Amino acid sequence: MPETATRPEELVRISYDPPPGDWRGSPVEFRKGTFCHAAGAKSVRYLELPNPRDWQPTDQDWKLPPNWKEIILAGMKERLERFRSFRLFMDICVRCGACADKCHFYLGSADPKNMPVLRAELIRSVYRRYFTTAGKVFRSLAGARDLTEDVLKEWFYYFYQCTECRRCSVFCPFGIDTAEITMMVRELLNLVGVNTNWVLEPAANCYRTGNHLGIQPHGFKDSIDFAVDDLEDLTGVRVEAPINRKGAEILFVVPSADYFATPHYYTLLGYLALFHEIGLDYTFSAYASEGGNFGLFSSHEMMKRLNAKIYAEAKRLGVKWVLGGECGHMWRVIHQYMDTLNGPADFLEEPVSPVTGTRFENARSTKMVHICEFTADLIHAHKLKLDSRRNDHWTVTYHDSCNPARAMGLLEEPRYILRRVANRFHEMPENTIREQTFCCGSGAGLGSDENIEMRLRGGLPRANAVKYVRDKYGVNLLTCICAIDKATLPTALAYWAPGVEVGGVHELVGNALVMKGEKERTTDLRGQPLGQGAEAIHA
Amino acid sequence: MKALVPLAAILGVAGLAYAGGLLPGTRALLGVVLPYAAMGIFLIGFSFRVVRWAWSALPFHIPTTCGQQKSLGWIRSNPIENPNHKAGVAARMALEILLFRSLFRNSQARLEEEGPRLLYAENKWLWLGALAFHWSLLVVLVRHLRYFLSPVPAFLPALDAVDGFLQIGAPQLFVTDAVIVAALLYLLARRFANGRVRYLSLPGDFFALFLLLGIAITGILMRYFTKVDLEGIKQLALGLVTFSPLVPASVGPLFFVHLTFASLLLAYFPFSKLMHMGGIFLSPTRNLANDSRARRHVNPWDYPVKVHTYQEWEEEFHDKIASAGLPLEKERTRA
Numbered sequence: 001m002p003e004t005a006t007r008p009e010e011l012v013r014i015s016y017d018p019p020p021g022d023w024r025g026s027p028v029e030f031r032k033g034t035f036c037h038a039a040g041a042k043s044v045r046y047l048e049l050p051n052p053r054d055w056q057p058t059d060q061d062w063k064l065p066p067n068w069k070e071i072i073l074a075g076m077k078e079r080l081e082r083f084r085s086f087r088l089f090m091d092i093c094v095r096c097g098a099c100a101d102k103c104h105f106y107l108g109s110a111d112p113k114n115m116p117v118l119r120a121e122l123i124r125s126v127y128r129r130y131f132t133t134a135g136k137v138f139r140s141l142a143g144a145r146d147l148t149e150d151v152l153k154e155w156f157y158y159f160y161q162c163t164e165c166r167r168c169s170v171f172c173p174f175g176i177d178t179a180e181i182t183m184m185v186r187e188l189l190n191l192v193g194v195n196t197n198w199v200l201e202p203a204a205n206c207y208r209t210g211n212h213l214g215i216q217p218h219g220f221k222d223s224i225d226f227a228v229d230d231l232e233d234l235t236g237v238r239v240e241a242p243i244n245r246k247g248a249e250i251l252f253v254v255p256s257a258d259y260f261a262t263p264h265y266y267t268l269l270g271y272l273a274l275f276h277e278i279g280l281d282y283t284f285s286a287y288a289s290e291g292g293n294f295g296l297f298s299s300h301e302m303m304k305r306l307n308a309k310i311y312a313e314a315k316r317l318g319v320k321w322v323l324g325g326e327c328g329h330m331w332r333v334i335h336q337y338m339d340t341l342n343g344p345a346d347f348l349e350e351p352v353s354p355v356t357g358t359r360f361e362n363a364r365s366t367k368m369v370h371i372c373e374f375t376a377d378l379i380h381a382h383k384l385k386l387d388s389r390r391n392d393h394w395t396v397t398y399h400d401s402c403n404p405a406r407a408m409g410l411l412e413e414p415r416y417i418l419r420r421v422a423n424r425f426h427e428m429p430e431n432t433i434r435e436q437t438f439c440c441g442s443g444a445g446l447g448s449d450e451n452i453e454m455r456l457r458g459g460l461p462r463a464n465a466v467k468y469v470r471d472k473y474g475v476n477l478l479t480c481i482c483a484i485d486k487a488t489l490p491t492a493l494a495y496w497a498p499g500v501e502v503g504g505v506h507e508l509v510g511n512a513l514v515m516k517g518e519k520e521r522t523t524d525l526r527g528q529p530l531g532q533g534a535e536a537i538h539a
Numbered sequence: 540m541k542a543l544v545p546l547a548a549i550l551g552v553a554g555l556a557y558a559g560g561l562l563p564g565t566r567a568l569l570g571v572v573l574p575y576a577a578m579g580i581f582l583i584g585f586s587f588r589v590v591r592w593a594w595s596a597l598p599f600h601i602p603t604t605c606g607q608q609k610s611l612g613w614i615r616s617n618p619i620e621n622p623n624h625k626a627g628v629a630a631r632m633a634l635e636i637l638l639f640r641s642l643f644r645n646s647q648a649r650l651e652e653e654g655p656r657l658l659y660a661e662n663k664w665l666w667l668g669a670l671a672f673h674w675s676l677l678v679v680l681v682r683h684l685r686y687f688l689s690p691v692p693a694f695l696p697a698l699d700a701v702d703g704f705l706q707i708g709a710p711q712l713f714v715t716d717a718v719i720v721a722a723l724l725y726l727l728a729r730r731f732a733n734g735r736v737r738y739l740s741l742p743g744d745f746f747a748l749f750l751l752l753g754i755a756i757t758g759i760l761m762r763y764f765t766k767v768d769l770e771g772i773k774q775l776a777l778g779l780v781t782f783s784p785l786v787p788a789s790v791g792p793l794f795f796v797h798l799t800f801a802s803l804l805l806a807y808f809p810f811s812k813l814m815h816m817g818g819i820f821l822s823p824t825r826n827l828a829n830d831s832r833a834r835r836h837v838n839p840w841d842y843p844v845k846v847h848t849y850q851e852w853e854e855e856f857h858d859k860i861a862s863a864g865l866p867l868e869k870e871r872t873r874a
Contacts, residue, residue: 018738092818175824409608
């Protein structure tokens with residue numbers, strides 16, 4: 001776990017009163033712990049992106065191409081024509097400030113440039129200067145400013161301090177979505193080779209091996225086999241977990257952390273147990289071994305390049321439809337982008353649950369179903385035997401992951417499942433859940449260790465709500481359906497709300513699922529004895 | 540400073556317009572040329588901005604969902620906050636445009652170091668102020684139709700009666716006259732008093748508020764406090780809309796300030812944030828149904844990209860795939 005010397009009491013010594021003066025004045029200062037390292041030349045080169053070189057944000061000279069300014073402005077012009085969202089969101093903000101205290105980074109840092117409106121003004125000011133009459137004529141009086149290297153550095157700092165969580169867009173009276181603006185600026189920065197390693201290395205890995213972690217086919221097979229063995233030890237049931245099997249009915253795609261990181265891994269065990277129990281005819285793919293898509297965090301083109309594998313593999317294996325595991329931004333890409341990017345998936349069939357016969361009409365074009373939709377349907381049709389007492393050692397809350405909440409509206413399915421597999425469930429306060437959910441603070445490629453202070457600051461609003469239910473109801477497990485949440489919330493909670501663990505919805509499904517031929521379960525999927533609270537174990 | 544320059548500009552315009560209203564040589568300029576020019580700039584500029592937005596492509600389907608999706612039949616979806624088809628979108632847009640739905644969600648966060656605790660309080664003032672301003676402006680504008688139409692349609696006196704229901708004073712006080720000034724003063728005070736909002740405000744934000752206040756105040760002065768020749772004003776207004784302009788000698792200088800402000804607002808509109816009036820209709824996070832998995836959305840500028848194909852992948856990892864016992868395409872074709 002990354003270390004930070006600062007104690008929570010010190011980190012919250014902030015004031016929401018802005019500093020005196022004008023925000024355009026001061027160049028950005030790259031303070032340790034608040035930014036991500038630059039992308040290594042190797043990843044940039046592998047992905048054939050512009051300007052591979054070795055550099056760091058703290059360098060005076062960023063080694064930009066000599067014509068960087070023309071590149072950026074040409075890139076802006078192109079994107080203003082290609083994205084209505086971009087042009088519109090540059091034009092219509094009235095600076096009412098409703099978004100200001102809705103951003104987790106602003107709430108945790110009090111840095112005024114983390115107010116969504118000012119984050120957007122960082123580029124809006126440049127847009128006005130070069131693309132509007134008022135800005136060209138009246139300059140600073142019209143809120144315009146020149147594009148300089150200092151401005152570019154400011155973009156890098158603050159647009160990698162946005163997790164594209166879209167919470168601000170819920171509150172904006174015009175629906176201005178900072179995630180769109182962040183995506184545009186990151187695309188622009190990529191044009192001159194300004195990018196972060198935490199985004200581009202996983203993207204390069206995913207492009208080459210099929211997943212962000214760079215796990216090669218034999219490694220993938222080993223991890224899945226290991227999980228199968230583990231599950232047998234825990235339940236006494238030997239399950240099948242086919243990989244690259246042609247002719248399976250369903251292709252199952254998960255974020256790679258599910259088979260290589262904890263606590264994600266327990267969710268994988270949950271999937272395996274569930275699929276065995278219902279006799280699902282499915283296959284994993286070692287080629288499409290990543291549902292997540294760090295392309296979303298660098299450019300639309302990269303998103304398309306990485307996402308292409310899912311349909312290609314579904315076609316090659318001859319499956320009927322695709323099922324997707326628990327992951328946040330992966331589901332934004334699948335739900336809002338995949339069909340457009342790489343469809344039409346006319347070689348697949350409209351998804352039908354082989355167990356219940358339910359047609360997933362909401363996925364009839366994309367042909368990809370969320371595991372929570374799938375499992376909620378199974379439970380509703382009484383196809384699963386569940387012993388919810390096996391989760392009695394957990395007092396559970398549910399964290400809506402940003403993208404399933406604000407880019408899908410997948411709110412009730414996971415709650416329905418949780419209420420049936422666990423007996424003790426408590427919601428966090430109203431304005432921190434569902435469409436108003438707070439980001440973990442580490443999404444959109446900001447989850448690197450070197451960025452730890454900013455991550456903890458961004459994680460404060462979420463963790464603070466967790467602390468509230470921990471103190472009020474004794475909550476000791478936060479469940480979520482996002483791989484980045486599972487990877488980074490343990491750190492944030494250990495810091496802000498110690499004593500609360502993080503797990504997946506299907507981990508609890510796996511605990512509660514009564515399997516045919518299973519041995520008497522004495523532990524949960526984590527190997528913890530049943531009937532004991534996590535607090536007791538971790539005390 | 541951000542507020543001073545706009546304030547000085549507005550006061551300067553007021554002074555010039557007042558003087559111009561007194562001088563015979565400039566009355567036609569302010570009373571005829573300026574309104575026509577401003578209306579021309581407004582119509583062309585507004586259309587240009589809207590058409591340019593519309594010409595920008597809509598490559599992806601990106602609604603922000605604020606309620607339960609429509610998925611399984613037995614889960615109750617939220618057809619307005621997360622619309623699944625056009626009717627729901629229409630309802631969502633109507634709520635947004637007529638009632639400022641999203642702004643209604645507004646809350647205010649506070650951080651207590653003790654704990655630490657983040658607290659969120661209700662805050663509907665901005666919503667109320669914005670709604671009061673916009674609706675009053677609409678009613679005031681509609682009331683102004685009496686100057687541009689002859690005969691006056693029957694609903695206008697009825698509207699006047701409703702708006703004047705308080706029956707205070709003579710001439711009767713219109714509620715919207717009081718509300719629009721109060722709302723504008725609130726919005727202005729907020730820009731000064733709220734440190735965050737002051738910090739992020741631009742000169743243009745103050746300019747728009749000062750200008751609108753200028754229009755409202757001169758209008759109120761004319762209605763309630765000074766004697767103006769309404770017949771003369773109506774002749775001027777009718778002359779403008781019937782393209783037979785005239786400037787009656789009885790129209791006083793204060794009216795020219797009012798008219799100049801209104802013209803300035805029209806001319807300023809297409810170059811400013813006031814374009815949010817047209818833009819809100821096009822906002823892709825609000826005006827799209829959340830049906831992107833059920834209906835394919837087509838990107839008009841889609842282009843092929845370089846991908847790492849399965850064949851290239853198998854080629855690169857061939858031996859490792861074989862040693863792991865996973866099926867290979869190549870062996871299949873050989874066999």
